Amino acid sequence: MKLTDTREIKAAPQVVWDAILNPEMLKECIPGCESLTGSIADGYEAVVKQKVGPVSATFTGLVQLSDIVPGQSLRISGEGKGGVAGFAKGGANVSFEPMEGGTRLTYEAEANVGGKIAQLGSRIIDSFAKKLADEFFTRFQEAVEDPEPELETATEEAVADSDEKKKGWFKRLIGG
Template sequence: MATTMEGTFTVPAAQELVWTKLNDPEVLRLCISGCDSLEKTSATHFVATAKMRVGPLRTTVRGKLDLYDVDAPHGCRIVGEGEGGIAGFARGIADVRLFSVPEGTLVTYAVEATVGGRLSHFGGKLINGVAKRMADGFFANFAATLPARPVTAA
């Protein structure tokens, strides 16, 4: 089953800081719901394990992510795949772009993913809902890792 998702999120921090933190394995581990481990094995390769729940199905996913077309601090393409044993698999590509805006950094993403195995039996609506919830949770957690912006008096 194939699915797509697009979104934007404004992070109240400078573009360079956002880029640095988006490439920090410890920050990513803390921001990804259910992530047990995330290791950066080279400048463009990560391996991870995470516990996930999709509908009634719970599984541990082991995966890898590779960064391509890296244009620091403006964005990159992320190619990933994960195996969840009997639950199935997921593979995807995400294009992530960062733009400096007055409020901080605008992050845009466009994801194309394929899900197979038991996961694919839940249908697009449930899979898309889980993916959207994970993306929203990631960015909320990510924003919480950033230093508070000083309040300026008017």
């Protein structure tokens, strides 16, 4: 199954590129991700908890970034084993293009499952894969465009007291 979509992100191409390479950003954007450790070069070990229809599972596996063309494109791929639930693997080719007011992100994703999860049927699996891809890129877009919406008012007073310009967690990470 293949999924294709485009997002128009209101952030500079370099900010979007830095974000997609940031492991903390990946962890926050992967639905159900409980931990993500490792590096771009070696890949990331991930623990992801998901519920597909009536089947709940904790998947352990590997997330890798490959085919990296700096500032232009990369591939995010992952595969995990969920014990008796089965396995899941998939990936997305992601490209970045400057546009007026930000960056156009386009992705083509695919997913495959096996084991008990595969017995749920292709319609449930396809719907779930589409939901996961959409949720990842929605979270990514929201985090890049508005890094700390829920902490906005809580930090305003602290920032006013310190006379520093407020920065979101992501902007602090990339030094923006």
